[in-house]
Amino acid sequence: LKPPQHGHQLEADRRNATADVGPSRSSHAMVTMSSSALNVLRDPIASKGLSFTATERDRLDLNGYLPPAIETMDQQIIRLMDGYERQTSDFDRYLYLESIHDRSEVLYFRLLVENVVDMMPIVYTPTVGIACQNFSRIYRQPRGIFLSTSLRGRFYEVLRQWPQKNVEIIVVTDGSRILGLGDLGANGMGIAIGKLSLYVAAAGIHPSKVLPIMLDVGTNNEQLLMDPLYIGEKHPRLQGDAYDAIVDEFVSAVRRRWPAALVQWEDFSNDHAFPILSKYRDELLSFNDDIQGTGTVILAGLLGAMRITQSEWANQTIVFYGAGAAAVGIADMILEDMVDKGMSHSEAKDKFWLVDSKGLVTTQRSGAMQSHKLRFARDDPPLPTLLEVVKAARPTMLLGLSGKGGAFTEKIIKAMRSQCKSPIIFALSNPTSKSECTAEEAYKWGGSSTIFASGSPFAPVPIGPLGIGGTQVPGQGNNLYVFPGVGLGAISAKLRTIPDSVFALAARTLASMVTDDELAHGTVYPSLTGIRNISMHIAAAIVQQGVDTGASRVRVDTGGDDGDDKYREYVDRRMWYPDFAVSGAASRVGGGPSIIVAVGWLFLVGVHFIVFTGRSALRLLIFAENPFI
Ligand SMILES: O=C([O-])CC(=O)C(=O)O
Numbered sequence: 001l002k003p004p005q006h007g008h009q010l011e012a013d014r015r016n017a018t019a020d021v022g023p024s025r026s027s028h029a030m031v032t033m034s035s036s037a038l039n040v041l042r043d044p045i046a047s048k049g050l051s052f053t054a055t056e057r058d059r060l061d062l063n064g065y066l067p068p069a070i071e072t073m074d075q076q077i078i079r080l081m082d083g084y085e086r087q088t089s090d091f092d093r094y095l096y097l098e099s100i101h102d103r104s105e106v107l108y109f110r111l112l113v114e115n116v117v118d119m120m121p122i123v124y125t126p127t128v129g130i131a132c133q134n135f136s137r138i139y140r141q142p143r144g145i146f147l148s149t150s151l152r153g154r155f156y157e158v159l160r161q162w163p164q165k166n167v168e169i170i171v172v173t174d175g176s177r178i179l180g181l182g183d184l185g186a187n188g189m190g191i192a193i194g195k196l197s198l199y200v201a202a203a204g205i206h207p208s209k210v211l212p213i214m215l216d217v218g219t220n221n222e223q224l225l226m227d228p229l230y231i232g233e234k235h236p237r238l239q240g241d242a243y244d245a246i247v248d249e250f251v252s253a254v255r256r257r258w259p260a261a262l263v264q265w266e267d268f269s270n271d272h273a274f275p276i277l278s279k280y281r282d283e284l285l286s287f288n289d290d291i292q293g294t295g296t297v298i299l300a301g302l303l304g305a306m307r308i309t310q311s312e313w314a315n316q317t318i319v320f321y322g323a324g325a326a327a328v329g330i331a332d333m334i335l336e337d338m339v340d341k342g343m344s345h346s347e348a349k350d351k352f353w354l355v356d357s358k359g360l361v362t363t364q365r366s367g368a369m370q371s372h373k374l375r376f377a378r379d380d381p382p383l384p385t386l387l388e389v390v391k392a393a394r395p396t397m398l399l400g401l402s403g404k405g406g407a408f409t410e411k412i413i414k415a416m417r418s419q420c421k422s423p424i425i426f427a428l429s430n431p432t433s434k435s436e437c438t439a440e441e442a443y444k445w446g447g448s449s450t451i452f453a454s455g456s457p458f459a460p461v462p463i464g465p466l467g468i469g470g471t472q473v474p475g476q477g478n479n480l481y482v483f484p485g486v487g488l489g490a491i492s493a494k495l496r497t498i499p500d501s502v503f504a505l506a507a508r509t510l511a512s513m514v515t516d517d518e519l520a521h522g523t524v525y526p527s528l529t530g531i532r533n534i535s536m537h538i539a540a541a542i543v544q545q546g547v548d549t550g551a552s553r554v555r556v557d558t559g560g561d562d563g564d565d566k567y568r569e570y571v572d573r574r575m576w577y578p579d580f581a582v583s584g585a586a587s588r589v590g591g592g593p594s595i596i597v598a599v600g601w602l603f604l605v606g607v608h609f610i611v612f613t614g615r616s617a618l619r620l621l622i623f624a625e626n627p628f629i
């Protein structure tokens with residue numbers, strides 16, 4: 001037998017430890033046999049830390065490698081929370097949580113699930129933005145896969161070696177437009193990791209089944225190119241055919257390695273986001289989070305806002321500040337809903353006023369225009385500033401997707417207010433520093449009946465002097481409400497592609513989950529504390545729609561009734577809750593590989609026996625025969 005070699009052995013152990021991990025709460029194979037006790041302890045999926053029982057310590061040869069205390073998970077959580085509370089900045093909190101993520105996925109996700117409101121802004125926007133900007137500086141250990149220019153032609157080979165057979169969700173970025181922070185190159189890996197933390201915490205996908213991928217095609221960010229610690233490819237971004245070939249190779253490699261996996265395109269710059277989405281959406285189970293995910297969440301929020309103002313699309317005029325992927329994604333979804341509800345296409349289109357860095361998006365502008373904007377271009381004469389557009393259009397809804405922090409100035413919001421009783425203002429750029437205005441500014445300048453939502457979270461704002469008028473609770477209009485549920489639904493239903501109808505359904509489902517009490521506080525999104533329930537409802541609706549339309553490749557026994565509950569139960573059963581495996585399950589599952597190894601040994605001994613005896617017999621025969629020749 002070869003002595004264990006650490007790198008490879010760890011991978012082999014990890015494979016053993018997780019190969020049979022199923023989705024239900026009780027059957028997780030967190031612990032299996034290992035040839036090296038230390039490897040089990042260091043494996044972030046297999047390790048239970050101090051919660052290994054005495055029996056497990058005996059069986060896995062862990063005695064001596066752990067202090068004698070045997071703790072419950074809650075005790076370990078108390079220790080970790082203690083450390084968390086000692087951190088003094090959000091960035092430190094991020095680093096602290098990621099260090100737990102690297103040591104124990106179960107403990108990390110338990111922390112997240114139990115503290116979702118406090119920790120979401122740490123592992124996700126806004127703090128994840130700082131993490132991405134500093135990703136090269138804080139790089140500690142591998143997570144996910146970097147498919148870089150220098151590995152061209154070998155993408156499948158790299159994916160093939162990934163130890164998990166059953167990857168279900170891939171978030172991929174090329175780092176070209178990370179949040180509102182621009183081109184961050186390979187540092188963009190941080191956002192893929194953050195999104196997948198939400199898939200696990202908010203939708204119960206098992207951590208071994210998620211995979212962040214960085215398509216590193218270079219960066220045009222001069223600062224990064226000059227940074228001696230930059231971890232990515234140090235050359236300008238590939239363009240044109242070379243870029244397309246890389247994306248193509250990525251798609252083929254994924255389809256070959258994990259044909260049923262879902263790919264979420266994340267934070268691709270506008271020039272690539274739309275073409276990639278339309279090129280692959282019919283051949284790969286995939287969606288673009290910024291176009292479709294954001295579109296869905298904002299549609300749901302605006303439906304909620306109209307419940308508050310008791311109005312309809314016919315009463316609205318919508319100004320978009322920003323005309324990129326997210327803006328056009330939202331506009332598309334709203335337009336479809338307007339037409340669904342009986343407006344003609346041209347009537348509906350007339351409700352939109354898109355503004356980009358050059359002013360109003362209009363057909364009368366000279367020079368070429370990107371095709372995604374052209375669809376919403378108006379025939380009006382050019383207006384160079386947002387203020388002029390607001391004065392001319394008299395919007396009821398003002399949506400910020402510009403990545404320009406502070407763009408909704410006092411003048412602009414007051415101009416809107418002077419023409420409309422309850423301004424609906426969504427400042428959606430991320431992270432907080434890029435928000436077009438703060439919650440406080442929106443309420444102060446827009447009046448107390450303003451309905452406000454933002455991409456990154458803002459705290460509730462007191463109304464009136466000393467808050468005697470109560471509080472206004474801003475909603476978080478962020479795709480986090482939708483992508484985990486859509487991914488869970490697509491995987492649970494075994495869909496082949498994700499049609500637009502899935503997003504329309506997700507928007508309706510999300511909108512229906514806002515309570516009257518929340519609406520009374522001017523909040524158009526449900527509380528994040530219920531995020532797992534929201535994801536479950538969205539996923540169940542998707543499975544049901546998939547089964548009804550025949551798009552799903554699963555059957556769900558509804559027992560003859562209309563079956564809503566059965567779909568929810570079906571999805572709920574698939575959702576992983578972060579818990580250590582019970583000892584019985586561990587030993588049961590541990591038995592699987594032991595038996596395989598034993599059978600393997602018996603087989604080898606048998607072959608050995610046959611070969612050697614056969615050879616001896618042959619020799620005997622030859623020697624025996626020789627004298628007679
Ligand atoms: O990540 C977020 O918070 C939302 C999002 O997709 C983006 O801003 O690109």
Ligand SMILES: [Mg+2]
Nearest residue numbers: 179266267290
């Ligand atoms: Mg994004």
